[in-house]
Amino acid sequence: MRILITGGGGFIGQKLARALDKQGQLRGKAITEIVLADLHAPTLEGASLPVSGMALDIRDAAAVSAAFAEAYDVVFHLAAVVSGQAEADFDLGLQVNLFGTLNLFQAIRHAGNAPVVVYASSVAAHGGEEPEVIVDGVELNPQTSYGAQKVMGELLLNDMSRRGWMDGRGLRLPTVSIRPGKANAAASSFMSSIFRDTMQGEVSNCPSSKDYPIFHTAPRTVVANFIHAAEIDGAAFGPNRNINLPGRTDTVAEMIAAMTLVAGPEPAGRITWNADPVIQKIIAGWRGHLKADKALRLGFQQDQSFADSVRWFLEDDIVKDR
């Protein structure tokens, strides 16, 4: 069982690699190697299994093709330019999110072994002329270039799966919170930083209103769902390989209350409230309410409370004694 994770140096890529390294097997087979590909070759501190880092720009079709000299059994495709950046630079988003994805999928196709491919799409696929509460089967109408590019990747994944060139599974991820580390260029960055930074004694700005509803999921849940997506039978998805992942909806105020419950009142006092029209415009196009019935039927996990997410953040990302 050889596994490739693109974007393996990123937030979710690292956590996924750690979880796979810990469980040691996937799809009933012992994992022999995990390859983490990213712009700079990533490492995985304290890994038990053979984990190798590969410097790979997915925009480079020849390099991506060469990376498949030895076939993979499972590919997790996480490399991407995130929402804020893809909105600021349309061509960069297109190069990485569309062409990079196509380069990867063509390399997989030509490798010829039809591996399992788990693709990170996003609930940013939704917006615009869609109902206020998203259910399965509504027409996708993304209102960001990032969302549009993610859906184009979904279409490629579904078409190549239909053709038998890969066994694809596309997951539309809710906003993953609490994200550790530094703020990034995602418009959703504040949905982590107002918790992460304030719990670590820093001031953090909230650019949205308090009653903005956030559809979110915890890193632990999303990693479990990535692994679940690789484990189940591809045929269970039917002719549509792309699904909405479960998550939960809380307003900014409700999430702050959950943080206060777990971490006391000080962090909330460190949040500033300067509205940011650019971010508000992007997130206004997203949807805060989503029912992921198909995913639940397929056995994907759903978050039970944001207080759990706060606890897991403190355990996994602050204490760091894994």
Place this chain on the structure above:
Amino acid sequence: MRILITGGGGFIGQKLARALDKQGQLRGKAITEIVLADLHAPTLEGASLPVSGMALDIRDAAAVSAAFAEAYDVVFHLAAVVSGQAEADFDLGLQVNLFGTLNLFQAIRHAGNAPVVVYASSVAAHGGEEPEVIVDGVELNPQTSYGAQKVMGELLLNDMSRRGWMDGRGLRLPTVSIRPGKANAAASSFMSSIFRDTMQGEVSNCPSSKDYPIFHTAPRTVVANFIHAAEIDGAAFGPNRNINLPGRTDTVAEMIAAMTLVAGPEPAGRITWNADPVIQKIIAGWRGHLKADKALRLGFQQDQSFADSVRWFLEDDIVKDR
């Protein structure tokens, strides 16, 4: 008013050019030039307005960009590799239908005048995990590479319109019947040839069953709808610039009966009935029933009977005294 029609040498491109030439104006302005771009420079017999032919392969980004040295007010994007061919040659379909469309849209973006762009998508966007009767707002789940590529073009059109780089309108065309001329590589080719060829004394094979429901529209209707799409206010589309076009549903048997009504019993006797599993597999993924409420609200035309389509074919394509 300068107009560009890509695929201007094709079936619909030629009929659209003729209709525009005849009406002389568009969006309240006199048409000063119609440019027909195609693989080989097309002509338009007996045109009244200045019509120029341009040899342009939309796969060639530099050539497409050069074609926009002088800006267009309205662009009709019809150039495409059709369903059967895109299914037989995935890479060709991708090059023309996805990259060609992207080349064109980037050239339009960089021209900087945000022209009206009318894009020929297809009801092949629908299929798979969709209801038996398609209504507006259902998640697109194309079951051909052609359909997937057309939807990717829709996403680009919508995103670039949202950004203000073009004023796009995407139309999902029903099968256009009766198509004159020779059979083409579209899987839907028989949906014209069993009428066209038999009315002209030839034998023609029907690869589907008699009760296969076809969602179709006449060339006259589709040309009127292309022009209507260019005339109306882009804002009327709302945040989703891509719509299902109206058409009508008849089974193969009902369409044959309509032909018999108009043209007598002989043509139907010239149809042979050899089932073709390849074609049946492709068309089984399509939908025969579709309600296009949004398009009707926007004033698009709906076909009233297939007998009309038979009459118009005899008038427009056989008699040829336009």
